Amino acid sequence: MRLRQSVHFFFLGMFVGLSLSGNHLTGHLGRTDVAFVTPWLAPIVWEGTFDSTLIDSIYKQQNITVATTLFALGKYTRFLKDFLESAEEHYFVGFRVHYYLFTDQPEAIPNVKLGQERYLTVKKVPSLNRWQDISMGRMEILKKLIENELANEADYIFCLDVDTKFYGRWGVETLGHLVGVMHPWFFNVPRFIFTYEHRRESQAYIPAGEGDYYYTGAAFGGSLKDVQNLTKTCQEQLNIDAANSIEAIWHEESHLNKYFFYNKPSKLLSPEYLWRDISMSAGQVKIIRFSHVAKNNAEVRPNL
Numbered sequence: 553m554r555l556r557q558s559v560h561f562f563f564l565g566m567f568v569g570l571s572l573s574g575n576h577l578t579g580h581l582g583r584t585d586v587a588f589v590t591p592w593l594a595p596i597v598w599e600g601t602f603d604s605t606l607i608d609s610i611y612k613q614q615n616i617t618v619a620t621t622l623f624a625l626g627k628y629t630r631f632l633k634d635f636l637e638s639a640e641e642h643y644f645v646g647f648r649v650h651y652y653l654f655t656d657q658p659e660a661i662p663n664v665k666l667g668q669e670r671y672l673t674v675k676k677v678p679s680l681n682r683w684q685d686i687s688m689g690r691m692e693i694l695k696k697l698i699e700n701e702l703a704n705e706a707d708y709i710f711c712l713d714v715d716t717k718f719y720g721r722w723g724v725e726t727l728g729h730l731v732g733v734m735h736p737w738f739f740n741v742p743r744f745i746f747t748y749e750h751r752r753e754s755q756a757y758i759p760a761g762e763g764d765y766y767y768t769g770a771a772f773g774g775s776l777k778d779v780q781n782l783t784k785t786c787q788e789q790l791n792i793d794a795a796n797s798i799e800a801i802w803h804e805e806s807h808l809n810k811y812f813f814y815n816k817p818s819k820l821l822s823p824e825y826l827w828r829d830i831s832m833s834a835g836q837v838k839i840i841r842f843s844h845v846a847k848n849n850a851e852v853r854p855n856l
Contacts, residue, residue: 604721610838616724624657631714648669655676656677692788706776716843731774737766748809
């Protein structure tokens, strides 16, 4: 644990150094078009802000395992093959990864060849009639998985949407105690456009004019302890809202943003790590590493 903490502090210093003094690490950093750190000095990971060879060599010494959760209910099983095949090409390559797949159709899981020290555990869950319930129910399932199974099985966990595909490296530069991903629709717009929950009645309430970033619910992660605290808090607040017949504007994503507002992430990932499935571009995004895939929501979701 002491080594892992020292690594996190090293990379915080590395990113802060980059933001202040340019490209003294790799000779090709020097980007001036993006912010490298948050106001609370958490690093923001963009292409050109890390040395992948250096970071890989340091984390290789720790023999880490990264748990990764996926939910594929109903017609969402169609996205599994592309997700897993692209993950095996780009996601924590050279490190131990254990995928945990929650599905109501275990028989529909495609046969994808996994690499050495790459594992897939399939867990059956009940079918649900509303996509909102599927979305909001993830926090409780994630909390129980961490509490009951992962304590001695993994060091970090990422929770990712399955209707996605990897196109470039997603590696150990993303690891941290508590990691949020900047939402691709809102990373370069003013705060008043963020779709926070502004109704006081909801536990996801964030006052107008406040907030730091808008985070996607499609990708988040961190250490087991930190993600356990996140999922526990979000689930408790979702239960309170349900008891009061309130559903936050963007469901568990709204509660995630509330949690990150009061519990600042130790690392942010740029929209390279979750791009949008609509035809738009942005000059700051030099590489798309991970993206939602184009789909017809009306066709794949059980309800709208």
